[in-house]
Amino acid sequence: MNKLLEAALAARQNAHAPFSKFKVGAAIEDESGRIFTGCNVENATYGLTLCAERVAVFKAISEGARNFKRIAVAADTGVLTPPCGACRQILWEFCGDAELTLVNLQGKTEVFQLRDLFPRPFDASFL
Ligand code: THU
Numbered sequence: 001m002n003k004l005l006e007a008a009l010a011a012r013q014n015a016h017a018p019f020s021k022f023k024v025g026a027a028i029e030d031e032s033g034r035i036f037t038g039c040n041v042e043n044a045t046y047g048l049t050l051c052a053e054r055v056a057v058f059k060a061i062s063e064g065a066r067n068f069k070r071i072a073v074a075a076d077t078g079v080l081t082p083p084c085g086a087c088r089q090i091l092w093e094f095c096g097d098a099e100l101t102l103v104n105l106q107g108k109t110e111v112f113q114l115r116d117l118f119p120r121p122f123d124a125s126f127l
Contacts (some may be wrong), residue, residue, distance in 0.1 A: 004029050005103045008074035011037035011052065018042060019049075024081065025074040026052035028060055028095065031067040036060035053087035057094050068095040071114070074103045080110050088118040 004027050012025025017040055024040045038055030053073060060068070071091060075081035080102035083091060091098070097115040 004035060004070055004072045005074070005101060005109065007035050007037050008052075008072035008103060009105070011039045011056070012074045012076075013039075015039040015052070016041045019044070019046065023076065024052040026056040027072045027074075028056050028068045028098075029070045030060065030065045031069055034060075034065055036063065036065060051084060051087050053083050054090050057090055061094060066094075068098055071095060071098050071100045072103060073100070074105075076105045078104065078108075080104055080108065082112075082117060088114070089121070092118050092121045092123060 007027035008025040011027060012023050015023035017023050019042050026038045027035050029035050036056050036059050038052045038059055040050065040052045041055060042049045073081060073083060082102060091114055095114060097113055100112045100114050100117065101109055103109045
């Protein structure tokens with residue numbers, strides 16, 4: 001298994017998901033091969049919960065990284081877990097039409113282009 005998928009699976013272990021018990025990990029790789037990871041971080045208010053994908057993106061941006069080429073999302077589901085709608089918007093903003101790999105704990109994978117999961121996006125080109 002490649003390093004990006006391993007990183008997403010490892011990040012999933014750090015999930016703070018006491019309410020849903022649904023642990024997610026994410027990893028994104030920039031053009032120089034640096035990997036940034038995230039896990040979902042839930043909150044007792046529920047609404048303040050952050051998904052793993054957004055944590056990974058915001059960590060990377062705050063570290064000065066840009067130009068992401070690959071994304072991985074890890075969860076423990078047979079039907080592989082895709083990013084929610086809000087995360088697709090954020091991923092598009094910072095990663096554009098990047099390659100997105102979903103993976104589960106058995107090592108099952110599916111690969112998508114973000115464009116296919118997020119057609120006709122609203123983005124800065126409209127502003
Ligand atoms: N979650 C993610 O972290 N990423 C996704 O793509 C789907 C959902 C989290 C949010 C919440 O903590 C839990 O999974 C259940 O929705």
